[in-house]
Amino acid sequence: MIKYSKDGFEIDHLRYLTDASVGLVFYVIIIFFAYSGFLHFPFISDVFGDARHSTGVKVTEITVSNISEYILIILLFLLHPAIGIVISALSWFLLEALSVWLVEKIIWKHKFVVKMGGVESEYLPAINKFRIEYNGWHGFLYNAEIYLRSQGVELYSIELRRSLRILLRNISFVMLLISVVFIIQNNLLFALYLFILFFCLLVVSCSIAELANISLFIMYYRYYMYEFEGYKIL
Numbered sequence: 022m023i024k025y026s027k028d029g030f031e032i033d034h035l036r037y038l039t040d041a042s043v044g045l046v047f048y049v050i051i052i053f054f055a056y057s058g059f060l061h062f063p064f065i066s067d068v069f070g071d072a073r074h075s076t077g078v079k080v081t082e083i084t085v086s087n088i089s090e091y092i093l094i095i096l097l098f099l100l101h102p103a104i105g106i107v108i109s110a111l112s113w114f115l116l117e118a119l120s121v122w123l124v125e126k127i128i129w130k131h132k133f134v135v136k137m138g139g140v141e142s143e144y145l146p147a148i149n150k151f152r153i154e155y156n157g158w159h160g161f162l163y164n165a166e167i168y169l170r171s172q173g174v175e176l177y178s179i180e181l182r183r184s185l186r187i188l189l190r191n192i193s194f195v196m197l198l199i200s201v202v203f204i205i206q207n208n209l210l211f212a213l214y215l216f217i218l219f220f221c222l223l224v225v226s227c228s229i230a231e232l233a234n235i236s237l238f239i240m241y242y243r244y245y246m247y248e249f250e251g252y253k254i255l
Contacts (some may be wrong), residue, residue, distance in 0.1 A: 037102070040102060041102040044102050048104065112190050112191045123224060128228060143243075161238075168241070182230075190223060196218050197216070200216045
């Protein structure tokens with residue numbers, strides 16, 4: 022989120038928005054399930070339960086007896102960016118290995134992202150020209166990105182796709198967490214639905230990540246062919 026440049030420290034706004042967004046999604050999901058009664062979350066569900074039943078007052082009415090509860094909910098809302106950062110760190114730690122496996126064994130192997138992106142006409146000649154296998158794929162992209170940035174090439178679209186990939190991975194992790202809570206509370210059907218949603222979101226996240234990599238690769242291929250071989254690819 023915070024990166025250093027020649028001008029000093031600066032906040033990566035895309036990463037901040039990504040983490041803050043997943044924190045907000047997590048907050049809304051927890052509040053929804055706690056309020057609806059689908060799940061019981063310690064303390065949070067008690068807040069809504071007390072507001073609805075113990076005092077006999079509707080949640081939409083704020084009184085002296087429950088104002089502290091509303092203050093707590095507001096404070097939790099204000100903390101959603103920090104919650105998002107924690108979720109992002111946990112999702113990277115727990116899901117990144119699975120994401121890499123999905124990319125290597127399914128997405129890279131079957132090339133369906135290449136077909137969906139409509140870049141086969143450039144991707145296949147580029148792969149053959151640079152003779153890249155999966156083991157050298159990410160190292161090549163790392164060097165290609167450094168070179169393109171050194172030449173002043175705008176890579177905002179790549180960064181945007183990477184941020185979207187992280188957002189979907191984080192949301193998939195939230196779905197996984199909620200499904201575990203459903204399992205603990207013996208609601209297996211909802212747990213199954215959320216687990217399927219978790220896996221689908223993770224696959225989409227991996228696909229977007231690979232699409233960003235392929236876009237970067239094609240961008241480098243076009244630049245290389247134009248600069249070093251004098252051939253412009255439109």
